[in-house]
Amino acid sequence: MINQDIPEDVICCNIFSRLPFKLVTCLKIVSKDCCKRLTGTKFAAKQATLCPSCPALIHIGPNKESYRYSLDVLSSTPSIVGVPSSEFDFLGCRLDNGRFDILASTNGLLCIRYKPYYSGPLTPPPTILLANPTTQQSQSIPGAANHLDITSAIGLVFDPLDDPQGKTHKFMIVKAFPLSTISDTLVEVKFISFSSDMGRWVTSSTMITANMKEVICQKVVYASGVLYWDYQEDLLWFDVGRNEVGSIKMPWKMQGFNGDEERHSIDVSCNGLLMCTTINKDGLAIYQLVRIDYHWELKHTKGWKSIMEMSCDEFQFCHSMKLRNGWQNKFYERWFVRPLGLESGRWVYIGVRQKWKTSDKVLRYDMDTGKVENTGKELGNAFVMRCVFGYRNSMATLPPIVVPGLQDGICDGKSGD
Incomplete structure (x- = not known):
């Protein structure tokens, strides 16, 4: 009562x-x-600004029983974090005729790509949708097929705090595309964006020439007004409000370590800061990006020996290693270990697989206690390593997309790349 x-x-x-x-x-x-x-809409707008910022991690995978793609939520508190349904019926796509991928996740909204399994002259191009699993709402992004290819790594900008009343919410999709210059080490990066309040794809005048390798972007996250692209050894950032861009080397690169031995993930903490979790043969480390002068600050570190001595039973799936001396030191060499994501700034989810033979077994490491828990979940398959995104189950409504006039069109005419 x-x-x-x-x-x-x-x-x-x-x-x-x-x-x-x-x-x-x-x-x-x-x-x-x-x-x-x-x-009511008033409560939905309020809840979108006050609900926990990152209570869970989310990914998309095929259901083993129906072979249809569905959402799977990883959380330390599964009894209170979730979505009404893990199915994709509300997207309006043929569930048995294509695959789904999460491209971005920001403040409760997901940017999802749907691609038909089979390609042919009559096969439609991939569809990019904006969706809220909590409210079961979705809408397609006009013109996306002409601007986003299958390898596009995009960022989603959506912040309910910009309008607590929920009357003028808007979202923006931003794509960064690097172009090689005359130097092997310098890369010119340009940006193209789609904003719901304009309804058009526009090439930004903002660009950067950075000293970075031109590689495939692993993940894009949004934190406190800034988009971050993970280019493995380099972090590219774009302050949307200030229209400023920059880049910084990843923590291990700045320390002079070999990047081939490091596996990492970028995520957003519960207070809206960018975090980078790194894993190597020695253990794991969590860094925080300080935006005042853009430098990395070490927040937590732990070695495999200490982790396994405290949580030995959770590593029973690799029990054969215990027959050898110093089996903790051989753990990283014999198993493929990678960070999946960071939940609420406290729990690090780790994927462990036997090289390319199995799917990831999902472990959860508690930074406060130093203990590891085997969640019992598995991620991906022997040939695919799926990306995991931070998720907050916000009840925010989808911002409407403004339809541009005939004289404006859907594109500014300069975005072909």
């Missing part, structure tokens, strides 16, 4: 709005008035 000493407006808009989605849905049965408030 609701406490009579506290006004219902305060309870619904300032207390309930801070809870994850599953708890909010359970509270709808408190009363008819409470249900009405919790399903």
Whole structure:
């Protein structure tokens, strides 16, 4: 029963709005008035700004039973974090005729690519959709097929804090494409973006010539107004509000270590800071990017020997190694170990596979206690390593896409790359 000493407006808009989605849905049965408030647009806008910023990690994979792609949520608190349904029926695509990939995840919204399995003269191009799994809403991005190819790594900008009332929410999709210059070490990077309040694809005048390798981008994340592209040894950043760009070497590169021995993941902490988790033969380390002068600050480190001595039972799947002396030191050599993502700035999810023979076994490392838990989940298959994104189950509505006039068109005419 609701406490009579506290006004219902305060309870619904300032207390309930801070809870994850599953708890909010359970509270709808408190009363008819409470249900009405919790399903209104005002509450959705408030919840989008106050709910936990990164309570879970999310990825897309094929269901072993139906072979259809679905969402899978990794969380330290699975009982309260989730989505109404893991299926993709609300996207309006043929679920048995194509594959789905998450391109970006920002503040509850996902950018998803749908690609038909078979290609031919009549096969439609890949479809890029913006979706909110919590509200089961989706809409396709016009003109995306002409500007985003199958290898495009894009960033999604969406921040409910820009408009707490939810009246003028907008989103932006940004693609960075590097172009080789006359030097083997210098790369010119340009940006093309689509904004919902303009409804057009526009080439930005902002560009950067960076000293970096031209490699495939592994992941793009958005944190506190800045997009970050992970180019393995280099981090490219784009401050959307200030229209400023820059680049910085990854932590191990700045320390002079061999990048071939490092595996890493960039993620957003619960307070909106960019974090980089690195794994090598010695153990794991977590760095935080300080934006004042853009440098890396070491926040946590732990060796494999210490981790395994504290959580020996969780590594039973590689029990054969215990027959050898110093088996902890051989762990990184005999198994392919990679960080999957960082949840709430505390839990590091780690994927462990026997090189290219198996799918990833998902472990969860607690930075506060130093212990490891085997989640019992598996990720990907023997030939695919899927990317995991941070996720918050926000009830924010999808911003409408403005339809440009006939004289403007969907493209500014300068974005062909």
